[in-house]
Amino acid sequence: MLPAFIVFSLIVLGASTVMAVFTNSFIIVVSLIDNAKSKNLSSSDLIVVTLCVSNIFFQLFMLVNDCLGFLFFEIYYKDEVYISFTVLLILPIYCSFWFTVCLSVNYYLQIVIATHPFLIRLKLAAAQLIPQLIKASIFISFVTGLPAAWTFYHDPANVNITTNESFEISILSQNVIYMVPSNLISCSLPLILVGIANVLIIKSLVAHNSDRRVNGELSARAEGRLRAARTISCLLFLYIFFYISQILLFLEAFPLSSPGFCTCLMIIYMYSPAQSVVLIFGSPKLRQVYLRLFHCMGGNSEDKAKTPTVLFIKLKMNKTQSN
Numbered sequence: 001m002l003p004a005f006i007v008f009s010l011i012v013l014g015a016s017t018v019m020a021v022f023t024n025s026f027i028i029v030v031s032l033i034d035n036a037k038s039k040n041l042s043s044s045d046l047i048v049v050t051l052c053v054s055n056i057f058f059q060l061f062m063l064v065n066d067c068l069g070f071l072f073f074e075i076y077y078k079d080e081v082y083i084s085f086t087v088l089l090i091l092p093i094y095c096s097f098w099f100t101v102c103l104s105v106n107y108y109l110q111i112v113i114a115t116h117p118f119l120i121r122l123k124l125a126a127a128q129l130i131p132q133l134i135k136a137s138i139f140i141s142f143v144t145g146l147p148a149a150w151t152f153y154h155d156p157a158n159v160n161i162t163t164n165e166s167f168e169i170s171i172l173s174q175n176v177i178y179m180v181p182s183n184l185i186s187c188s189l190p191l192i193l194v195g196i197a198n199v200l201i202i203k204s205l206v207a208h209n210s211d212r213r214v215n216g217e218l219s220a221r222a223e224g225r226l227r228a229a230r231t232i233s234c235l236l237f238l239y240i241f242f243y244i245s246q247i248l249l250f251l252e253a254f255p256l257s258s259p260g261f262c263t264c265l266m267i268i269y270m271y272s273p274a275q276s277v278v279l280i281f282g283s284p285k286l287r288q289v290y291l292r293l294f295h296c297m298g299g300n301s302e303d304k305a306k307t308p309t310v311l312f313i314k315l316k317m318n319k320t321q322s323n
Contacts, residue, residue: 002070002071003257005256005257005262006070006071008262009066009070009262009265009269010066010067010070012266012269012270013062013063013066013067013269014063016059016269016270016272016273017059017060017062017063019273020055020056020059020272020273020276021056021059021060023273023276023277023280024052024053024055024056024059024272024273024276025052025056026276026280026286026290027048027049027052027276027279027280027286028049028052028053030285030286030289031045031048031049031286032049034285043106043126043127043129043130043131044103044106044107044110046130046131046134047099047102047103047106047130047134048103048279048283050095050099050134051096051099051100051103051275051279052276052279054092054093054095054096054099055092055096055272055275055276056272057088057092058089058092058093058096058272059272059273061085061088061089061092062089062268062269064085065085065088065089068081068085077172079152079172082152082172083148083149083152083172084149086148086149086152086174087145087146087148087149090145090148091141091142091145091146094140094141094144094145094186094187095137095138095141096272096275097186097187097190097191097239098136098137098138098140098141098186098190099134099137100190100194100235100239101133101137101190101193101194101197102130102133102134102137103232103235104193104194104197104198104201104232104235105130105133105193105197106126106130107197107201107228107231107232108197108200108201108204108228109122109123109126109129110126110224110228111201111204111224111225111228112200112204140185140186141186144181144182144185144186145182145186147178147182148174148178148182151174151175151177151178151179152172152173152174152175153172153173153175154172154173187243187246188243190239191236191239191240191243194232194235194236194239195236197232198229198232198233198236201225201228201229201232202229202233204225205222205225205226205229227282227284228282230282231278231279231282234278234282235275235278238271238274238275238278241267241271242267242268242271244264245263245264245265245267245268246264246268248260248264249261249264249265249268
């Protein structure tokens with residue numbers, strides 16, 4: 001009989017994987033269909049599509065990785081299997097972090113009112129700049145992620161996962177000389193850059209708060225700034241929670257199956273689906289299609305419920321007039 005902690009973790013992981021695959025695939029399909037006529041993805045859609053692809057791979061690799069780790073740990077801790085899954089998890093999450101930076105830069109270039117010649121040139125060259133940033137993100141992720149395969153060493157440890165008996169196995173651990181620089185480059189640095197972009201977007205939002213129409217409503221540009229600031233802020237908070245949870249789990253700050261350990265694990269499991277939900281509701285196009293799909297799936301019952309009420313009012317009015 002599996003412990004309740006493992007059963008609960010696998011249930012949450014399975015549910016988050018289904019949600020992540022559905023929401024990220026939804027974003028990819030809508031973006032591709034919307035750009036089918038032009039045959040070229042816009043810079044924003046290109047970043048979002050690549051980000052969603054990396055999230056799907058990360059979620060699926062994490063599902064297989066944790067199922068093996070919880071249920072078939074004898075196989076999981078074989079050198080080839082453990083190293084392969086570690087690299088397969090590192091690469092998409094590093095890419096996801098750097099793609100988030102690209103999205104933040106793109107949002108900033110779209111909404112900033114450029115006065116400096118350098119910023120003006122960047123805005124004009126955004127269509128050519130963003131694909132190059134995506135290529136650079138993939139390159140940096142592979143350069144910092146692939147060497148992980150050659151930085152492991154055996155570390156004896158006591159393991160107690162599914163039984164009351166402890167036994168000693170030799171666990172592969174990463175070399176600190178590789179781990180610290182790679183995490184600083186592909187985890188900490190993207191977090192700092194997203195934070196800087198978020199501050200600049202909010203600063204632009206505050207500086208042009210008076211950008212309104214004659215009737216007092218926000219202009220299209222002001223609404224774009226507000227939407228961008230809200231989206232990047234949400235992505236930044238998700239990033240911070242994921243980053244802290246990763247560090248706490250790596251440092252073994254909480255014992256296995258403790259509330260702290262479970263909380264960190266749940267945050268990591270929900271990172272990809274939560275990020276896709278933020279992207280959906282941060283885009284008017286994606287939000288509109290998603291809500292339309294949602295109403296098509298369950299909106300008929302509301303229409304049926306409204307009909308008797310209208311008929312009842314009409315009958316009552318006719319009865320009153322006859323009297």
